[in-house]
Amino acid sequence: MTTRSNRRICAGALALALALVAFSAQAGSRRYDWLAGTTWYVPSSGITALYWSSEIEEAVPAIDQTVYIIDQYADGYFSGRATTLLNGSTRACRWLIGSVTPRGEVLLSFIPLTGDDAATTLGFGKMRRRGGRWSMINQTVASLAGGQLAHWAKMKTILPTDADYLRLPGTDESLPDFIAACWPD
Numbered sequence: 001m002t003t004r005s006n007r008r009i010c011a012g013a014l015a016l017a018l019a020l021v022a023f024s025a026q027a028g029s030r031r032y033d034w035l036a037g038t039t040w041y042v043p044s045s046g047i048t049a050l051y052w053s054s055e056i057e058e059a060v061p062a063i064d065q066t067v068y069i070i071d072q073y074a075d076g077y078f079s080g081r082a083t084t085l086l087n088g089s090t091r092a093c094r095w096l097i098g099s100v101t102p103r104g105e106v107l108l109s110f111i112p113l114t115g116d117d118a119a120t121t122l123g124f125g126k127m128r129r130r131g132g133r134w135s136m137i138n139q140t141v142a143s144l145a146g147g148q149l150a151h152w153a154k155m156k157t158i159l160p161t162d163a164d165y166l167r168l169p170g171t172d173e174s175l176p177d178f179i180a181a182c183w184p185d
Helices: 004-026 175-180
Strands: 038-041 049-052 060-072 077-086 090-100 106-113 121-130 133-144 147-157
Touching: 038 175, 049 106, 060 175, 077 175, 106 133
Parallel strands: none
Antiparallel strands: 038 060, 038 147, 049 060, 049 147, 060 077, 077 090, 090 106, 106 121, 121 133, 133 147
16 A cells, blocks of 8 residues: 555544544534634744753754644544654654634644654644734644654744745745645645
8 A cells, every 4th residue: 555545544534533523522612613724834933942862861952843734623623734844854744633622722633644653742732812813822742763852832824925935934945845745745
């Protein structure tokens, strides 16, 4: 089976799980219906993370750009795809599932693709609206080869008209190129 076939099977399974959860929810939230189809990124003001290196037994700054696309949303639950680039060289591709309560508390799970032996990364956050624009203030801790990465970021939605669209902070890539490295379809 090809990697593309595995991705489609996993995407189908996630969509089915989301549909079942949405169907069984007794009192879902429509407040965040607008999340479906949004793309989120880390602006330059939140690009620095902290990496604990087991090799040198020290915490060092790291540059962590994460972009995720929320493909589906229903009754407080969402799913999508995530791409992360650490220090401009280490890329990770993950499935994303999460939830957001009516009060804006967010829970995130970044799931490795089939065949990837990396651990699932969990995160939590809070939706905030200021000046008419939403942000998602998230915290995650990820296990990486040789260490741990802790990162909090005030993630924002990004559109083709935004200045960072043509060159994402912490990268030399446009948003479409950054996403296509993991999700070429």
